[in-house]
Amino acid sequence: MALAVSPAQRGADHLPTGALRRRLSVPNERAAVATASVWIRAVGAEAGLSETDLFRLDLCVTEALTNTFSYGGLDADSAHTEIECEAAEHVVRCTLRDAGVAFDPAAAELPALPSLLDHAARGGAGLRLVREFADACTYLREAERNVFSFTLQRHGSRASSRSNWVARGAERRALVERLKVLSRPAGVIGVGIADGSGDAVERDRRSGVERRALGFISQLRILQGAPYSALETLIADCPQRTLAAEQVWLAPGERSTDVAVVLTGRLRVHVESAETAPIYVVDVGHCAGEMQLLDGDPASAFVIADVDSTVLLIPGRMLRERLLSIPQVAANLLSILAGRIRRSDRLIAEQVRAAMELERLHRELKLAQEIQVSMLPVPPLFSELPQIDCVGFMRPAKEVGGDFYDAFALDANHVFVTIGDICGKGLPSALFMVRTLTTLWNETTRRRNPQRIVEHVNRHLCVNNDSGLFVSLFCGVYDLGTRCLQFVSAGHNPPLISIAGEPLHFLDAPRNLVAGIAPQANFRAGSIELRAGSLVILYTDGLTEAESVDQQWFGDERLLATIEHVRDEPLPELTSAVVRAVDEFAVDAVQADDLTLLAFRVNA
Amino acid sequence: MKMTIHPMAGDLTVISLEGRLDIQGADAIDDQFAFATTTKPKRIVVDLSQVVFMASIGIRTLFTAARAQTARGGRIVLAAPTEMVNKVLLTAGVDQLMPIFDSVELACTALESA
Numbered sequence: 001m002a003l004a005v006s007p008a009q010r011g012a013d014h015l016p017t018g019a020l021r022r023r024l025s026v027p028n029e030r031a032a033v034a035t036a037s038v039w040i041r042a043v044g045a046e047a048g049l050s051e052t053d054l055f056r057l058d059l060c061v062t063e064a065l066t067n068t069f070s071y072g073g074l075d076a077d078s079a080h081t082e083i084e085c086e087a088a089e090h091v092v093r094c095t096l097r098d099a100g101v102a103f104d105p106a107a108a109e110l111p112a113l114p115s116l117l118d119h120a121a122r123g124g125a126g127l128r129l130v131r132e133f134a135d136a137c138t139y140l141r142e143a144e145r146n147v148f149s150f151t152l153q154r155h156g157s158r159a160s161s162r163s164n165w166v167a168r169g170a171e172r173r174a175l176v177e178r179l180k181v182l183s184r185p186a187g188v189i190g191v192g193i194a195d196g197s198g199d200a201v202e203r204d205r206r207s208g209v210e211r212r213a214l215g216f217i218s219q220l221r222i223l224q225g226a227p228y229s230a231l232e233t234l235i236a237d238c239p240q241r242t243l244a245a246e247q248v249w250l251a252p253g254e255r256s257t258d259v260a261v262v263l264t265g266r267l268r269v270h271v272e273s274a275e276t277a278p279i280y281v282v283d284v285g286h287c288a289g290e291m292q293l294l295d296g297d298p299a300s301a302f303v304i305a306d307v308d309s310t311v312l313l314i315p316g317r318m319l320r321e322r323l324l325s326i327p328q329v330a331a332n333l334l335s336i337l338a339g340r341i342r343r344s345d346r347l348i349a350e351q352v353r354a355a356m357e358l359e360r361l362h363r364e365l366k367l368a369q370e371i372q373v374s375m376l377p378v379p380p381l382f383s384e385l386p387q388i389d390c391v392g393f394m395r396p397a398k399e400v401g402g403d404f405y406d407a408f409a410l411d412a413n414h415v416f417v418t419i420g421d422i423c424g425k426g427l428p429s430a431l432f433m434v435r436t437l438t439t440l441w442n443e444t445t446r447r448r449n450p451q452r453i454v455e456h457v458n459r460h461l462c463v464n465n466d467s468g469l470f471v472s473l474f475c476g477v478y479d480l481g482t483r484c485l486q487f488v489s490a491g492h493n494p495p496l497i498s499i500a501g502e503p504l505h506f507l508d509a510p511r512n513l514v515a516g517i518a519p520q521a522n523f524r525a526g527s528i529e530l531r532a533g534s535l536v537i538l539y540t541d542g543l544t545e546a547e548s549v550d551q552q553w554f555g556d557e558r559l560l561a562t563i564e565h566v567r568d569e570p571l572p573e574l575t576s577a578v579v580r581a582v583d584e585f586a587v588d589a590v591q592a593d594d595l596t597l598l599a600f601r602v603n604a
Numbered sequence: 605m606k607m608t609i610h611p612m613a614g615d616l617t618v619i620s621l622e623g624r625l626d627i628q629g630a631d632a633i634d635d636q637f638a639f640a641t642t643t644k645p646k647r648i649v650v651d652l653s654q655v656v657f658m659a660s661i662g663i664r665t666l667f668t669a670a671r672a673q674t675a676r677g678g679r680i681v682l683a684a685p686t687e688m689v690n691k692v693l694l695t696a697g698v699d700q701l702m703p704i705f706d707s708v709e710l711a712c713t714a715l716e717s718a
Contacts, residue, residue, distance in 0.1 A: 034628040037657075055657060055688040062626055062659045125696040126660035132695040 019088035020047045028069040028079045028098065036061055036083060040094070047087030052155050056133045057085075060150050061094060063126035067105060068098045068146075095149040097142075104139040105130060105148055220261050220312070221286050221336060226328040234322055239313050243267075243305035248274070250289055250303040258313035261287045265309025270302040280343060281306065290333065291340070293319060365399035365427070372400055372430055375437055379572070381407045382415060387480050389601040390417065391571035393579060396594045402429030403540050403594035404437055408444075413480050416444050419538040419598050420473040421492070423514075432469040436461060436515075440475075450475045451525040454488045454515065458523070461516035470516035474509075474538055478530065483602065485536070486527045490515045493544065496537040496563055499530065504564050506556065507536075532604040537563055542593030543578070546586045554585050571599045605629035607636055615678075616647045616715060618708060622654035625662030634665055641680060642672030649711040653684035658692045670702050683711035 022043045026032035040061045044054045061083065068081050081098040105127050131137060134150035141147070223231060240263065243249055249267065250256050260267070267288050268278035279301070282288045288303045293316040314323065323329045373394070381390035392405045402422030409415050420436060422429040439460045443453045454475055461471065474495065476487040487507075491514035494506040510524035530536065539559070546554040559578070566577040575597050582595065605623040612618055619640060623629055641648055650666065652658075666682070673680045682704045685693055693704060705711035 030627050030631075034626065037624075037626060052688060058657060059659060059692065066627065066659070066661065125663055129660055129692060129695055133691075 019086045021084065021086045022046075023082060023084045025080045025082045026065070028065075028081055028100075030069065032069070032081075033062055033065050036065055040083070040085060043085045043087065044092070047092065049087070049092065050155055053092065053152055056152050057092060057094065060130045060134050060152070061096075063130045064094075064096050064105065064148060064150070066126055067103075067130075068096065068100055090154055091151055092154060093149055093151045095147060097145050097147050099145050102141050103146060105137065222259070222261060222290075222314075222323075222332045223329060224332055226326050226332075230326050231323075234318060235312075238315070238318070241311050241313055243309045243311060245305055245307045245309075247305045248302060249305065249311070250292075250299045250301075252300055252302065253298045255292065255298050256289050257293075257316050259287050259290045259293055259316065259319055260303070260311040260313055261285070263310040263312050266306040267303055267309060267311070268306045270304065271300070274302045274304060278306075279347060287314075287336065290319070290336065294337075362399075368400050368427070368430060369396065372396075372433070375434065376404060377407055382409065385409070385415070385480070387603055388415065388478070389571050389603060390415075390599065391575050392596075392598045393575045394594065394596040395579070395591075397542070397591045398425055400427060400430035401425070401594035401596075402433050403542060403596035404433050405538065405596055405598040406437065406440065407598065407600070410444060410448060410477065414448055415478045415480065416475070417478065417536075417538065417598060417600055418473065418475045419492070419540060419596060420471045421540040421542070421594070421596070422471045423469055425593070428467060428469060432461075432471065432516075436471050436473070448477060449525075450477045450486050450488045451523055453477075454490055454512075454523045455521075458490065458515040458521055459519045462519035465516055468517075470514045472514045472540075476536075478600075483530050483532075484527055485530050486525055488512065488523050488525045490523060493539060493541055495539070496535075496560065497528070498535045498567060499528070500533045504535070504560055504567065506560075530602045532602055534602045535567060536600040537578075538598040538600070540594065540596040542591075542595045543582055543597060545593060546582045546595070547589050547592060548585055549587070549589045552585075554582055558585070571601060575599050605632040607633045607640075609640055612712065613716075614647075615645070616649070616712060618649045618651055618712070620651040620654065624657040625655050625665065626657055626659040627661050629657075630659075630661045630665045637665060638668060638672075641669035642676075645673065645676040645678035646680075647678060647715045648673065648680040649705075649708055649715060650680065650682050651684060651708050652682055652689055653686070653708070655685065655689050658685075658689045660696065663693070663696045663698055666698060666702065679715060681705060681711045681715060683708045 020043070022039075024036065024039050026036050037058050040057055041054055044057045049057065065081060065083075079099055081096055084095045084097075086093045086095075130150060133152075135153045137148070137150045139146065139148050223235075241260075243265070249260060252271075262282055262284050264284060266284070267282040269280050269282065269288065270276055270278050282303070289299070292299045324333065376394055377392060379391055381392065382388050390407050392407065394401065394403055394405060396403070402425055403420065404422075405417075405419040407415065407417045418440060420433070422432045422436065436457065439457045440453070443456045443460075447453050447456070454473060457473070471490070472492040473490040474487065474492040475490075476485050478485045487509060489509040490512045494509055496504050497507045498504045507526075507528070509526050512523045513521045515521075544554055544556055544559055548554075558581075562578055562581045563574070566574045569577065578597060579595065605621065605625065605628070608620045608622070610618040610620065617640070619637070621633065621637075648669070650669075655662075670680050672678075680702055682693065682698070682702050684707050685704060690704065693699060698704070703711075703714070705714060
């Protein structure tokens with residue numbers, strides 16, 4: 001049987017017909033390398049090789065096989081490597097056949113010896129070992145298969161190695177047994193070895209520097225599938241850069257002359273600010289910075305190392321002039337850009353959806369505000385009662401407020417006035433305000449005593465109030481006959497009052513807890529006679545605590561002085577004047593709280 | 605593949621490897637060896653006298669340790685490889701990264717005086 005060798009060597013190295021021949025087929029996977037080691041040592045031992053030659057044989061088979069399953073691009077499930085070993089008196093030849101991508105280990109340039117402890121330098125060590133430890137290597141491509149042969153000139157005499165084996169007879173017998181197991185017909189693929197008729201493929205052009213990159217080139221998205229021969233010198237010229245975690249590689253407005261391909265670690269990309277959530281993450285094998293290289297505009301985003309990272313910097317000029325002319329690289333770049341566009345589309349769609357959702361919420365809040373405002377009475381109040389005038393005003397700080405007021409007749413002789421301020425703002429307060437108002441309405445249908453009304457309202461508000469909201473509340477019941485105002489203040493600001501033209505002062509109301517906190521709380525009431533010409537101003541703290549730009553409060557004294565100034569004006573003018581005074585005081589400042597006011601006057 | 609750690613004086617450690625440093629051997633000791641050689645800065649002698657076979661995968665194991673020690677300010681040297689293992693180490697250029705001494709004693713002396 002003739003051995004397949006390259007045409008140039010055919011005939012030169014034919015082994016004698018009496019040579020020992022053994023074959024083994026192993027799957028292309030890690031575990032098979034150990035199997036092949038055991039087998040080749042057994043074959044070598046059978047042929048009487050010296051320890052040194054066994055080492056060489058073992059090493060060359062190990063490395064050649066490792067190379068095949070590491071770089072061969074084989075489908076591990078189906079791919080096998082066939083190993084044939086022939087041993088004659090002075091020479092041993094081993095041939096490996098695999099169906100991986102064409103690669104000539106015999107011709108490939110060796111990488112430079114490692115000069116720094118860089119993992120890229122490790123690749124190719126195995127290849128160097130085979131070439132150093134074998135005396136000759138040949139390669140040809142035959143029937144879609146790599147056929148790699150190496151020969152060893154035997155060192156040391158058969159006799160000395162035999163004695164060596166005699167001394168370890170038991171071990172040798174064990175090896176021979178294992179050899180029998182490994183060489184069972186099932187383990188051997190009985191392919192006919194071509195009679196030197198295979199055609200040598202075009203010489204593999206993969207270079208040593210490229211071999212250095214071989215380990216990671218296949219992982220680089222932008223270079224995937226490109227022929228190594230086209231990349232070899234290019235990639236070797238690309239510098240690597242290490243980035244510490246959080247180091248900014250590129251910021252908006254900057255121009256980089258390189259595309260960064262992540263070798264280790266991870267980059268993240270932010271738009272607008274580095275503080276916002278990243279729009280995407282660039283993992284190992286993926287690249288950043290290609291957009292600004294292609295269109296020449298400055299970067300539009302932040303590119304930041306998420307963890308300690310290493311990047312391969314591909315100069316823009318090389319990308320444009322050399323790499324993009326490789327069809328597979330161009331296709332990869334288009335695919336990357338298509339992915340970016342899809343991602344942008346997705347982000348835009350999400351933002352549009354979020355904007356629509358926000359728009360819908362705004363519309364609903366607007367509606368909520370309308371409903372809330374519609375719950376408050378519309379002036380003029382008590383137009384059917386000549387004995388009294390009453391005007392209310394409420395302006396929420398946000399779309400919906402937590403303040404309220406109300407005024408209505410309980411019966412022919414009694415009117416009810418109230419003002420309240422829910423703690424907090426926004427929708428929860430607005431809902432609690434609705435609850436307070438409806439409870440008040442409910443309680444006032446059956447009671448005339450403000451103390452009882454507040455006690456019951458308080459009890460109702462305490463039920464199912466897990467969010468702990470509460471309300472400061474002032475309730476008054478005015479008897480049109482006796483002109484007596486009975487009132488309860490549940491933690492509310494003291495009203496301003498003037499009895500029959502006397503000076504304005506803050507009503508000294510009994511102090512009580514706010515409502516909604518303690519269901520068993522007692523509320524003390526007060527009463528005062530409001531003769532003709534008396535004026536009562538109910539308000540919330542949004543008025544006294546209105547802030548100016550220099551953080552001054554409008555305050556009690558200013559409120560007192562303002563109202564004193566307009567106390568004889570009709571109530572609509574009076575309330576307008578107060579609101580105007582507050583607005584002028586707080587000009588340009590953001591209104592922080594609802595502004596609510598209820599004015600009540602007893603006519604002559 | 606067997607691995608034994610012998611703590612010596614100070615931060616000096618001798619790690620003895622025994623068996624075949626091929627794929628299986630490297631798989632067998634990688635975690636243990638990496639833990640012993642990469643976690644803290646040390647001065648380490650790797651005793652290769654009982655290593656009967658060395659493949660490129662084993663060189664990677666040694667490189668990993670050397671890289672970690674270099675980064676941490678420690679030192680790692682190799683000692684007493686057999687003739688063939690030594691040839692593998694020289695062929696792969698390991699001697700350019702890690703000094704190789706003929707014996708464990710020479711290696712320890714060199715590290716102690718370093």
